[in-house]
Amino acid sequence: MENQCIYGCAHGVIGLDFGSTYSAAAVLLPSVDGYSTRNMVFFRKFPTSLHVIHGENDVELQFDPVDRVMLRKDRLCHLKALLMNQTNPRNGDNRMVNSFYSSWSGLDLPDEDVVVAKFLKGLFEKALGVARGLDAWHDRLRPAITITYPISWSPEELSMFRSAVRSAGIADHACRTCRVRYITEHRAVVTTMQHEHHNVLAELNSDSMIVADFGGMTDDAAVVPYPDSIPLRYPEEEELELLDRRMLHNSSYTGSMSADAEFRALLLQKGTLKQIFDKSAEAKASLIEALFQQAASLQHNVKCIVLTGGFSLNLRLEAQVKKKLRERLQGDCPVFLETFDRRLAVCTGAVLWRLPHLLRRLIDSQDA
Ligand SMILES: [Zn+2]
DSSP, X not given: OTTSOTTSOOOOEEEEEOOSSOEEEEEEOOBTTBOOGXXXXXXXXXXXXXXXXXXSSOEEEESSOSSGGXXXXXXXXXXXXXXXXXXXXXXXXXXXXXXXXXXXXXXXXXXXXXXXXXXXXXXXXXXXXXXXXXXXXXXXXXXXEEEEEOTTOOHHHHHHHXXXXXXXXXXXXXXXXXXXXXXXXXXXXXXXXXXXXXXXXXXXXXXXXXEEEEOSXXXXXXXXXXXXXXXXXXXXXXXXXXOEEEEEETHHHHHHHHHHTTTSOOOOOHHHHHXXXXXXXXXXXXXXXXXXXXXXXXXXXXXXXXXXXXXXXXXXXXXXHHHHHHHHHGXXXXXXXXXXXXXXXXXXXXXXXTOHHHHHHHHHHHHO
C-alpha cells in the first residue's frame, strides 16, 4: 500500500523548478519500504542557461555543451525572463529582456518558447537520467511530474510556459494517469514546510504562511493558506484560494547586479554595494510587512514566514530583513521557518505535493 501513489500507481515522482538563475529537479522513487523523503535525489543547474554553439551560418543551443572549451563565454542566461516580460511588461521594465537581446544581437536565435523548451527538455532529461541511475528504477516506472511556476505570473505567461513544456515533450514520459501537473512555486514551498515542520505548524495553530521568494529577478511574496489536515489528493490545478500576493521587481535596485554579476566582473565601490543592500533589505522587509498587515486585517492568522530563493542566501540581507520585521511587528512578528535547502525547497515540494499520504502519515504519527 505504501508503494502506491494516491492514483494507485507505484512509480516515481519528478518535480521541476525552472528558476530565474537557479533551476533544480527532485526525483523520488518508491523503495520496498515505500516512499521515503530520505531517498529523494536532486539535479541542480546553475545558472539557468543554455550553451551557444556557433555554426557557420547559425547557432545551436545546448543544455550540455559538447565542447567544454566554450563553457565560459557563450552562455544564454535569463531564460525565464523571456517568458515573463514578453507578454506582461510589468512596470514597463524590460531591462532583463533588453539586456538579453542586446548581448546576442546579430545571432539568429530561435523563438522564446523554443529556447525555453530546449532548457526544460534538458532539465527533465537530467532528472530522468538521475531516476534511471537509481536501483529502484524500473523501465515501466513512468513518473508523475510536477512543474512549478511563479505565483505572480499572468495567465498568458503561464500559457506560454505550458506551451514550452509541451514542446519539450515532457508529458510523453509521464504516467498516463498522473500526467504532468502544475503548481505555483509558493504552494510547493508550503508543502515542503508542512513536511519539514509539521510539528511546529501544529503548535503555531496558524492558517496560512508568508512565503517570500527573493529571486534573481523578482521578489515574489505571498500569503498562502494551508489546510490543517492533508487531503487525500490535491485538486487538479491550483484551486486553493490565495489570500493575497504581491510582487516586486527588484531590478530597480539590483538590475545591473543580477544582469551581470554571474559571469562578468561586478565593479562597485564598497559604499554603493552597501547602499544597494540596504535599499534591497528595506524593500523586502516592507513587502513582507505590507503583506502581513493586509492578512491580519482580513483576520488571517499568519504566524510563520519562510524565505527562499538565491537572494535569501545572502546572510547580510537576511539578517537585515529579519531585524526590520522584528522591530516593526514586535510580538506579532511571525516565526521564521528554515528549510533544509532554500534552493531545493520548491522542487522538493513539487514532489511531495503528489504524495499527500506521506504528509498524512507524519501528522497521524504525531497525533498518536
Ligand atoms: Zn500514476
